[in-house]
Amino acid sequence: MRFVDAHRGRFGGVEPICRVLRQHGLQITPSGYWAAKKRPPSVRQRRDAQLTELVRGIHAANYGVYGARKIWHELHRQGHPVARCTVERLMRDCGLTGVVRGKKIRTTMAEPGHERAADLLNRDFTARRPNRTWVADFTHVATWSGVVYVAFVVDVYSRAIVGWSAATNKRTPLVLAALDMGLWRRDRAGQPVCAGLVHHSDAGSQGEFKWSSQHLDQGVWHGKTCRLGNGGDRPPGDAFAGSAGGERTSGDAAAVLAADR
Template structure:
């Protein structure tokens, strides 16, 4: 958001942009001050920078195979002693993870005999206005207490998540909660296309009825992995 404000503040001004984005002007100015005077940053922030550089070095040397535990052990063998939770936090924040042993979770469970909408997108994942095209999917992460799933809906035009839900169950309630949030946050919906894969959660009667009642047009493809790649989401 700070980079976005930097790119557009000459045209719109800082305060008007901050009224639209979820950021206070004081937060923006504080971030810019710390950029110019890094010595004013907190000790934790300075330590994070140091640890992050070391984590990236070890992770890349392992050809992106090491997870937090192995990175942590390698750091300790080199005489660097951060807390393991610090390594886990920084790797999670910066999208670094190791190779998992065993099988991954299967999230897309489909039935060939289940009625579904046509594919209205045909791999053309672009939009010229807000609420023109949404894409929906969910992913998972393995935690110490078990699997956790996150459902999300993305507005392709804004590259923004407009609805999301975290749950320990991969069911229709989870994706319904994300859909309800997106519909509530985006008022006056008209002809927005909702594109998903053939997962049974998205083809359930409750889910499809909610879309129909809210003026959302269903579109179903084969897989959302290509969708997210073409959306160029960070």
């Protein structure tokens, strides 16, 4: 109805628009349109209209800082029982938002000064068997004592988390510890990672580049697991990928988490 109302003056009325819409598989008739126009609002529509006015009033009375949770509580205090999801929907429909305390946390900060290699996955997040493609990322969790960063590595084949780590900062050891755990756990389970693994992660930059780029070349994982090389990431946002096995070749990017990714 909104579409027809918006274009009926331009295309000569309701019937030409309905005719074209039917040619594209939409069963809309002029009689159905006029019947819908004459139909009175439903109980839910009338209820939503009333609640929307209340939500707008509470939001404006509190300087536009209340979010869905506080408006929901205020509605209950005023004697209007309503579900919180309804308040969220109505606020979303009329473009109302609350103010979030604290500053926004960025977990990925790309460093434009560092060279990035090509993406080895090319957005193909599938694998025919385990230990062929791993993807990694990290996020943050708010706790009473502060922000905790959690890194994880997922095997694309099974979608299983093979390694994880947590820290109160987002420096290199956070993400490398998750990768180390994944390699150690697969080795302990009798499924060591050998040549062919591609490790794909975000292109963030949080410092200690030299240590992270040399970490795998120093023969970690007790010498039982092949080292990663031929690194790469996808500009501008997706990240590091490296195929396992063998030494690094000339001109190769950092072995893992190049530019401290």
